[in-house]
Structure formats: structure tokens, C-alpha cells
Amino acid sequence: MKTVMGIIDLQENDKLIKEMTAKRPLAAVPFAGRYRLIDFSLSSMVNSGMDTVGILLPNKSRSILDHLRSGKDWDLARKHDGLFYLPPAEAENGLRNGNIQSFYRHLDFIENSSQKYVLISGSRIVYNMNFDNVLRFHQNTGADITMVYNMESTENTAGGTVIKTAENGLVQDIAVQAVTYEDAKVAMGIYLMDKHIFTNIVESCFSxxxxxxxxxxxxxxxxxxxxxxxxxxxxxxxxxxxxxYYKASMEILNPEIWQEIFMNVDRVYTKVKDEAPAQYKKNAKATNSLIANGCVVEGTVENSILFRGVKVGKGVHVKNSIVMQKCDLQEDALIENVICDKNVVITHGKWLKGASNYPLIVEKGVVI
Structure with missing residues (x-):
């Protein structure tokens, strides 16, 4: 995979998760107790042996720059190759130009690279994959372009892309999802191709x-x-x-899924923060939950995810919820089916409850 350059496109539509992306890009949304969404695509690239990765930045880029920094935690802080930041192209006349204009702006970076292939990926998908298998498939089939897909029902993939293939894998049709049905081949937004083919498509599309x-x-x-x-x-x-997001977070609590994603031969890397282990006080109770370093638990945590530094006071009950970094749940509070963004404070005795299929969201820094 040394012959492949990775590009992670962070210019993604986040309108349906805007409560959590008002001040951060979708790629920087926290996930599974200590990770960000970008960690999964970036770690898969690194584990596949790719040592050149470009990050096509969105307009809201501060949090992603703070998270990735030099790329050291992914072994991408190098004298040669490594991690590159590709700023977004400015929109003309106030219009949104999509990712083509930004790709076009950075074609010289791609053309001057030493790699033969380019692999394009987004950051909105949680997975753990070795792209070496994709490269072998690409070479063995003689494909000009390889699209990665998985099989699933399309009912939960609104706006997704469905493909139709022949028995040998040749793509016969590509369509933005219009109907829902079982066993669809849903594209994962991952594309592998020769870099010259990529530049030709971008130039033609831009022109x-x-x-x-x-x-x-x-x-x-x-x-x-x-x-x-x-x-x-x-x-x-x-x-x-x-x-x-809520559904995927709850699925991660399934031991089989957790082991597949995080206990694989290929690890998922993230920004390292050295903190003390979680503390469980005398009356603490935790079942089927992920509780990160730095947490202090005095109450009950059930089927939930606590990020780093969360405080759960006496008499607090946390159920089917996601509580992000540095939140403070004070005595006798109850939250169920709730997503608390960073630095939220739930004061003494407050009860919050969302629907089982659509959680209540408490935005970053709010005190209730």
C-alpha cells in the first residue's frame, strides 16, 4: 500500500446532525467513549500501510486540527510524506461548490506525489478495514475505479448510494437511493483509482x-x-x-461488534490523553456500559457510554445515554435516552428523558 495515497474528504453534509456539528465538523464528532469519527477511516489507512494521507478540510476545521495535530498518534508525523492538510476552496459568489472545487485546487499536490494510486474516503462511516484487500482486488480485476460497498437494508441509509453489479463485480448502475429494499449494495464512499484517472475526472467535472x-x-x-x-x-x-449516531453508539455496546471494531488485529488509533482510570465509589453500579478514563461514578450507569472525565454523582441514574467529555451529573439526576455534548451540567434532581428511537440532545456547555 506504499503506492497508494489516502485522501479523507471532510466536506460532508451534516444537516441532519446539526445539533452536534454547530461548532465542529462531522469528522470530529466524539464516538465510543474516546474516539472521533475520523479515527476509523484514518486508522484503516494507516493499518493498511499507507504513509501519505491528505485531509481535505471543511470550513469548521479548528476541532479536527486540534485532534489530529501532527499525526503523531497515527505514526504520520514524518520528514517525508505523512499527514497533509488541504484547506477548502473558497466558494464563489456565496455559492456552495461541493468537493470538486477543493479537489481541483489541490491537484498539483496529488500529481506531484510519488504514489501511483489515490484512495478517497469520507469520515461519516464507522468500520475497521484493511485496504490491502481492496488494492489486490483492484489490480486483479484490471479495474480503472473500485468502489467499496456493503450489503444491507437501505431503510436506514437515507440519501445513500446504491450500486448494481454483474457477477464479476463490474458496476452496471449507480443511483442515489430512491426506494427502500433488503440486501442492497450500498456504497461506502470509498474509491480507489490511478491518480491520473482521478485528476482527469476532477478536471473534466470542474470544467x-x-x-x-x-x-x-x-x-x-x-x-x-x-x-x-x-x-x-x-x-x-x-x-x-x-x-x-445514537443507534450506532448503542450497537457498539454489543460485545461482538465492539470486538470486531476495536479488538481486531488492526487497532483504531486516536489522540492520546493520559488520565487516571475510572473510579467507582462505594454505591456505584455499572452494567453493559463503556466508561472512559478519568470518570468518577457514584450512581448507576446502565447501557450507556461515558466519555473521559464525566462525573456521576450520588443517586444519579444514567440509562441508554451518551455523556461526552467533562460532563457533570449532580446528585439524584436522571437521564434516559439522552445525548449530552461536552461540558454539560445536569444539576441536582433534574430528570431528562428522550424517545427510545430519537434521543434528547443537550448541546455543548449547557447547564440544566
Missing amino acids: HGGTNFLIDGLMHVDDSYSIYGFKHDGYVARINSTAS
Whole structure:
């Protein structure tokens, strides 16, 4: 995989999860107690042996820069190659230009790289994959472009892209989801191709006024390009709304899914923070939960995720909830089906409850 450059496109639609992305990009949304969403795609690239990764930044980039820094925690702080930040292109006349304009702006960076291939990925999907298998498939089939997909029902993938393939994997049709049905081949937004093919598509799309790499580029490529689909059989969670984020977080509490994602041969890396282990006081009780370092638990935590530094006071009951960094749940408070963003304070005796299929969200820094 030394011949492959990775590009993680962070210019993603976050309108359906705007309560959590008002001050951060989707890639920086916390997940599973100590990670950010970008950690999964970036770790998969690093574990596959890719040592050059470009991050196509969104407009709200401060939190992602703080999280990734030099790339040291992913072994990408190097004299040669390593981690590169690609600033977004400015919109013209106040219009949103999608990712094509930003790709076009950085074509010289791609063309001057020593790698032969480029692998494009987003950050909204939770998975753990070794891309070496994708590269071998790409080379063995003689594909010009390889799209990675997984099999699932489309009912929970609103706005997703569904592909139709022949028996040998050749893609025959690509469509933005219009109906729901079982056993669909749903694209994961991961594309592998020769870098010269990538630059040709971007240049052509840009010159014709296109804005989106998938819709205006791949869905309208010339017949001279062959596109194949590679099936990923592992766990996949698409974070495209608040409901899907909550659902994926609750699924992570399943030991089988947790082991597949985090106890795999290939680790998921994140920004290291040295903190004391979680403390469980005399009357603390925790069942089927993820509780990160630095937490102090005096109450009851059930089927929930606590991020670093959370305080759970006496008599507090946390159920089916996600509590992010440095939150303070004071005595006799109760939260159920709730997402608390960072630095939230729930004061003495307050009860908060959301729906089982759509959680109540408490925004960052709020005191209730």
C-alpha cells in the first residue's frame, strides 16, 4: 500500500446532525467513549500501510486540527510524506461548490506525489478495514475505479448510494437511493483509482461546472473507464443523522461488534490523553456500559457510554445515554435516552428523558 495515497474528504453534509456539528465538523464528532469519527477511516489507512494521507478540510476545521495535530498518534508525523492538510476552496459568489472545487485546487499536490494510486474516503462511516484487500482486488480485476460497498437494508441509509453489479463485480448502475429494499449494495464512499484517472475526472467535472465528485463525476464517467465494486463484509455504521449516531453508539455496546471494531488485529488509533482510570465509589453500579478514563461514578450507569472525565454523582441514574467529555451529573439526576455534548451540567434532581428511537440532545456547555 506504499503506492497508494489516502485522501479523507471532510466536506460532508451534516444537516441532519446539526445539533452536534454547530461548532465542529462531522469528522470530529466524539464516538465510543474516546474516539472521533475520523479515527476509523484514518486508522484503516494507516493499518493498511499507507504513509501519505491528505485531509481535505471543511470550513469548521479548528476541532479536527486540534485532534489530529501532527499525526503523531497515527505514526504520520514524518520528514517525508505523512499527514497533509488541504484547506477548502473558497466558494464563489456565496455559492456552495461541493468537493470538486477543493479537489481541483489541490491537484498539483496529488500529481506531484510519488504514489501511483489515490484512495478517497469520507469520515461519516464507522468500520475497521484493511485496504490491502481492496488494492489486490483492484489490480486483479484490471479495474480503472473500485468502489467499496456493503450489503444491507437501505431503510436506514437515507440519501445513500446504491450500486448494481454483474457477477464479476463490474458496476452496471449507480443511483442515489430512491426506494427502500433488503440486501442492497450500498456504497461506502470509498474509491480507489490511478491518480491520473482521478485528476482527469476532477478536471473534466470542474470544467463542466460540476460540484460533486460522485454525482457529477463517477456517475457520468466515460465508457472507457471500468468501475468495479468490492464487497466489505465487516460491521458498518453510517452516521448521517442524530438517530443513526445514537443507534450506532448503542450497537457498539454489543460485545461482538465492539470486538470486531476495536479488538481486531488492526487497532483504531486516536489522540492520546493520559488520565487516571475510572473510579467507582462505594454505591456505584455499572452494567453493559463503556466508561472512559478519568470518570468518577457514584450512581448507576446502565447501557450507556461515558466519555473521559464525566462525573456521576450520588443517586444519579444514567440509562441508554451518551455523556461526552467533562460532563457533570449532580446528585439524584436522571437521564434516559439522552445525548449530552461536552461540558454539560445536569444539576441536582433534574430528570431528562428522550424517545427510545430519537434521543434528547443537550448541546455543548449547557447547564440544566
